[in-house]
Amino acid sequence: MEIEINIDDDVPLFTQVMEQIKQAVSAGHCLPGSALPSIRQLSSDLEINSKTVAKAYRLLERDQIIQTKGHRGTFVHPNAKANCTINLQERAVADLTRAIQTLKNVNLTDSEIRNAFALVMNGQGPKGQ
Amino acid sequence: MEIEINIDDDVPLFTQVMEQIKQAVSAGHCLPGSALPSIRQLSSDLEINSKTVAKAYRLLERDQIIQTKGHRGTFVHPNAKANCTINLQERAVADLTRAIQTLKNVNLTDSEIRNAFALVMNGQGPKGQ
DNA sequence: TATTGTACCCCTACATCAAAGGGTACATAT
DNA sequence: ATATGTACCCTTTGATGTAGGGGTACAATA
Secondary structure, eight states, X not given: OOOOOOTTSSSOHHHHHHHHHHHHHHTTSSOTTOEEOOHXXXXXXXTSOHHHHXXXXXXXXXXXXXXXXXXXXXXXXXXXXXXXXXXXXXXXXXXXXXXXXXXXXXTOOHHHHHHHHHHHHTTOOGGGO | OOOOOOTTSSSOHHHHHHHXXXXXXXXXXXXXXXXXXXXXXXXXXXXXXXHHHHHHHHXXXXXXXXXXXXXXXXXXXXXXXXXXXXXXXXXXXXXXXXXXXHHHHTTOOHHHHHHHHHHHHTTOOGGGO
């Protein structure tokens, strides 16, 4: 588990942490069930804020790459290697591309699309949800 | 064709112009085929920039509320009244709500959804379109 | 008691975007 | 010559969102 962080890189720190852990899992350097360093430990090693590591861990657990067992620590998910191939971001881009394309086809302005998007994201969607 | 503009209103000026013209058409105060004031004329009357009026006219023409006939001026669209009921913004909100809801259902972060949206809007969507 | 993940609060720096205006120019048609 | 819609260039202003950090606190457990 050797992770290197470049603060000068324009890739966000939490993304770098995520990618490197994913890479280690994919390469077989981290086997399912093995323990990962604690959030505080890793943040100390990398000399970055613990909240940044916590964010990376939180997203990795959502993606089922790791498993957190409360106070007992964090471990590699049993199905981690397979789940590394799932890319939610690509899924999001694909879904949104379809939706946006249909809106552009009826000549909606980029501004209008952005505006509608903001309304939905801010919970001011249709029928005041 | 009496249009009143409130600069203090938080509704954008071009939106106010659009809404009031739509309102006049819906109420039957502007019959199909009748002429609208020119962009320069209306911007002068309202004491706002001509580009603001031009933007309102451009969008109204897209929505087929008005028709611009080049140098001859701008006129109310033959089917204006019916087209006033079509709300593209609602369409956009509805479409995006569906897409975003499915993404939230797989626990995508708001940040990730916004990020994917930005990629698509900036033409960096899937497969380098 | 110390460590675990987690959940709050507040803050700064930075980027992006929308709205609006200022200005200039163009081809077309009367 | 004049008025039409239109298409560019530039600018300022304000709002919003992200990344990251600082700090504090909590229940559970070994």
